[in-house]
Amino acid sequence: MIRPSLMALCFSVAAFPVVAEDDFDFESGFETFEKLFGVTEGKRRNHTKGFCVEGTLTPLDAAIKDYSNSPLFTGTSSVIARVSHKGGKANPADDTYDLLGLSMQITTPDDDLHVIAMNTEHFFPVSTSGAFIELLQAKVAGGDATKAFAAANPSLKKYSEYHGSLDKTLRPYEGTKYFSVNSFHLVNEAGEETPIRFDFRPSGEEGIVVETHPDFFLENMQANIANGGVSWDMVITLANPDDVIDDPSIQWTGEHTEIVAARFTAEAAMTEADGQCDEINFDPLVLSEGFAPSNDPMLEARSLIYAHGVGQRLSEKE
Numbered sequence: 022m023i024r025p026s027l028m029a030l031c032f033s034v035a036a037f038p039v040v041a042e043d044d045f046d047f048e049s050g051f052e053t054f055e056k057l058f059g060v061t062e063g064k065r066r067n068h069t070k071g072f073c074v075e076g077t078l079t080p081l082d083a084a085i086k087d088y089s090n091s092p093l094f095t096g097t098s099s100v101i102a103r104v105s106h107k108g109g110k111a112n113p114a115d116d117t118y119d120l121l122g123l124s125m126q127i128t129t130p131d132d133d134l135h136v137i138a139m140n141t142e143h144f145f146p147v148s149t150s151g152a153f154i155e156l157l158q159a160k161v162a163g164g165d166a167t168k169a170f171a172a173a174n175p176s177l178k179k180y181s182e183y184h185g186s187l188d189k190t191l192r193p194y195e196g197t198k199y200f201s202v203n204s205f206h207l208v209n210e211a212g213e214e215t216p217i218r219f220d221f222r223p224s225g226e227e228g229i230v231v232e233t234h235p236d237f238f239l240e241n242m243q244a245n246i247a248n249g250g251v252s253w254d255m256v257i258t259l260a261n262p263d264d265v266i267d268d269p270s271i272q273w274t275g276e277h278t279e280i281v282a283a284r285f286t287a288e289a290a291m292t293e294a295d296g297q298c299d300e301i302n303f304d305p306l307v308l309s310e311g312f313a314p315s316n317d318p319m320l321e322a323r324s325l326i327y328a329h330g331v332g333q334r335l336s337e338k339e
Contacts, residue, residue: 058109071105073296091311096130124303139199145269150322
């Protein structure tokens with residue numbers, strides 16, 4: 022039997038042409054992740070620590086149907102998600118502020134697959150896959166190399182200044198907002214495309230916090246779910262005419278039209294050993310009808326690295 026994660030990988034490769042951007046060497050990129058973060062065999066090399074969340078995605082504002090005929094917005098979908106800490110440490114502390122992630126494999130009412138992979142970062146530090154690997158290599162080489170890279174890449178300074186200014190209050194996964202970072206296109210029945218970004222904003226009760234300790238996030242979410250209060254709203258942001266669509270290092274600023282298109286409600290949270298998320302490849306190019314990828318080069322880079330990574334870590338479990 023073919024695993025759903027591997028089926029999703031096949032669908033993504035078949036659905037979209039793969040054109041190497043900057044002759045992107047995804048194997049080298051994967052190896053650089055290992056050098057930077059280390060290796061925990063059988064685990065993801067980035068976002069290593071995490072757990073599974075299962076629930077449903079339900080449509081909200083019908084206005085989204087003017088822009089997309091995706092089944093995400095026509096009926097209730099089932100969701101297998103994974104929440105995680107950014108980075109490759111095997112067990113970073115939950116009681117210390119960190120960058121986080123939320124990834125989702127969504128099965129629509131008509132059994133289509135849609136994958137979402139988000140981070141708490143609002144935008145990316147560089148614009149191309151080549152620059153991203155150079156940044157990782159500079160971090161491996163040390164402080165001087167990183168400073169030299171930053172001097173040659175102004176987007177990194179902008180990224181660091183912006184994200185460094187954000188509120189660092191400790192929040193559990195369910196009290197955190199997650200961003201698509203990359204841009205996509207909505208596609209409606211007439212075939213018209215609208216560039217968008219999106220984020221998932223907490224909509225449930227986030228006030229229940231058990232006694233904090235280095236591994237409190239799972240029991241904290243389980244407590245909140247038991248009290249019926251873990252959900253996020255999917256907010257679609259429509260691009261303005263002057264927004265840069267294909268560069269993930271450029272933030273969209275100013276007033277934008279936003280549509281609260283759907284709500285992800287968590288119904289259970291469990292360890293990876295007890296859940297279904299561990300083997301899933303959260304490939305951002307696995308999209309349902311009504312969505313299309315932008316020409317953002319980081320989408321392809323993420324897809325290729327994730328595909329290589331899932332094969333590597335699953336082979337280590339055998």
